[in-house]
Amino acid sequence: TETLFTPIDAGALHAKNRVVMAPLTRNRADNDTGEVGDMHVDYYRQRAGAGIIITEATQISPEGKGYFQTPGIHTEGQVAAWKRVTDAVHETGGTIVIQLWHVGRVSHTSLQPGGGQPVAPSAISAGVQTFTADGFVDTSTPRALGLDEMPRVVADYVHAAKMAKKAGFDGVEVHGANGYLLDQFLKTGSNHRTDAYGGSPENRARLLLEVLDAVTEVWGGDRTGLRLSPFSPANGIEDAHAQETAEYLIPKLNRFGLAYLHMIEGATGGPRELDEGQSLAALRKLFNGVYMGNNGYDRAMAIEAVETGKADMVAFGVPFIANPDLPERLRQNAPLNAPDKDTFYGGGREGYTDYPALPETVS
Numbered sequence: 001t002e003t004l005f006t007p008i009d010a011g012a013l014h015a016k017n018r019v020v021m022a023p024l025t026r027n028r029a030d031n032d033t034g035e036v037g038d039m040h041v042d043y044y045r046q047r048a049g050a051g052i053i054i055t056e057a058t059q060i061s062p063e064g065k066g067y068f069q070t071p072g073i074h075t076e077g078q079v080a081a082w083k084r085v086t087d088a089v090h091e092t093g094g095t096i097v098i099q100l101w102h103v104g105r106v107s108h109t110s111l112q113p114g115g116g117q118p119v120a121p122s123a124i125s126a127g128v129q130t131f132t133a134d135g136f137v138d139t140s141t142p143r144a145l146g147l148d149e150m151p152r153v154v155a156d157y158v159h160a161a162k163m164a165k166k167a168g169f170d171g172v173e174v175h176g177a178n179g180y181l182l183d184q185f186l187k188t189g190s191n192h193r194t195d196a197y198g199g200s201p202e203n204r205a206r207l208l209l210e211v212l213d214a215v216t217e218v219w220g221g222d223r224t225g226l227r228l229s230p231f232s233p234a235n236g237i238e239d240a241h242a243q244e245t246a247e248y249l250i251p252k253l254n255r256f257g258l259a260y261l262h263m264i265e266g267a268t269g270g271p272r273e274l275d276e277g278q279s280l281a282a283l284r285k286l287f288n289g290v291y292m293g294n295n296g297y298d299r300a301m302a303i304e305a306v307e308t309g310k311a312d313m314v315a316f317g318v319p320f321i322a323n324p325d326l327p328e329r330l331r332q333n334a335p336l337n338a339p340d341k342d343t344f345y346g347g348g349r350e351g352y353t354d355y356p357a358l359p360e361t362v363s
C-alpha cells in the first residue's frame with residue numbers, strides 16, 4: 001500500500017517518498033544580483049532527503065521581484081549560481097524543482113526597475129507590507145498591465161523556464177497562489193479588468209492558462225507543477241466567488257498533464273477551516289493528476305492523508321526549516337527540532353544551515 005514513505009512518480013519527477021519541501025522564502029540571496037550562494041548550496045543539499053524539493057519562490061524578471069534579497073532565474077549569473085545547488089542536490093540523490101514567481105502588486109517602487117510602479121491586473125493596492133532594504137514598507141500602488149503587455153509577461157515566464165532548464169532543475173512549479181500576479185488575475189478583489197483578462201472565471205483564468213501553455217511547451221506537462229491557494233487571504237487577496245473560480249480552473253488544468261497540483265488548504269500558514277459552500281474535496285476530484293496537500297500538516301495528518309487517498313504527497317514548510325532530515329525523522333517518529341522564527345527571513349547561516357540532523361544511525 002502507498003504510504004507517506006513510499007516512492008511516487010509525479011509526472012516525470014521521481015520522488016523517493018511523499019514528503020515534499022514546500023517553497024520557503026528566506027531572503028538570503030544577493031540583493032543586487034539576485035544570485036544564491038554557498039550557503040544555499042548547503043541548505044538545499046542538507047534537505048535532499050525530501051521526495052521533491054520545491055525551491056523558495058524565485059522571480060522570473062526584475063519586474064517580478066517584490067522583496068529584499070529574493071533570488072531570480074532570469075540572468076546567466078543566476079543560472080550559474082542555481083546550477084551549484086541542483087548539482088549538489090542531485091549528487092545527494094534528490095529531486096528539485098524551482099518555483100517561478102511574479103509578485104505583481106506585492107512590491108515597492110524601490111524594488112522595481114527604474115523605481116517604477118509594480119504591475120498588476122488593475123491599479124488596486126494590495127494593502128499589505130513588503131520587506132525592502134529599509135525594512136517593512138507599504139506595497140506601492142500598481143499600474144494596470146496593458147492588454148498589449150500580456151504576451152511579454154508570458155514571454156518572461158518562458159525565458160525563466162528555459163533558464164531553469166539550463167540551471168539543471170528537474171522541473172518547475174508555477175506560483176499561482178498567495179495573492180501574487182497570477183492569483184491577482186484569478187480573483188475578483190484584485191482584477192477589475194473589462195477586457196478578455198477580467199470579469200468571468202474564464203477571463204480571470206486566462207493569463208494563468210496561457211502561462212501554463214507556454215511553460216509546459218518548454219518543460220512538458222510532466223515536469224511542470226502548479227501551486228494554488230483558492231481560499232487563502234494571503235497578501236490582501238480575495239475572491240467573491242472562490243469556489244466557482246476554482247471549479248472552473250481546475251478541470252482546465254487536466255489537458256496539460258501536469259506533474260502535480262500543489263494546493264494550499266485554507267489560509268496560508270493559518271486556519272485550515274473553509275467558509276460555507278467551500279470544499280477542497282470537490283476540487284481534488286476535478287484534478288486527474290498527483291495532488292500535493294499543504295498547510296499545517298503534522299506527522300499523523302500527513303500519514304493519514306496519504307493512506308486514505310486524500311493526498312498523494314504532502315508539502316511541509318516550517319518543519320523543513322528546522323529539520324533538514326525531516327522525512328527520516330517522520331519515518332522514525334523522532335523528535336523534531338524547534339524552529340527559530342527570528343531567523344526565518346534574512347541573515348546568514350544561523351537558523352539556515354545550522355539545524356542538526358539526527359545523529360548518524362549506524363545501520
Ligand SMILES: C=C(C(=O)O)c1ccccc1
Nearest residue numbers: 025057067177178234268
Ligand atoms: C513567496 C511567498 C509566498 O508564497 O507566500 C512568501 C514571500 C515572503 C514571505 C513569506 C512567503
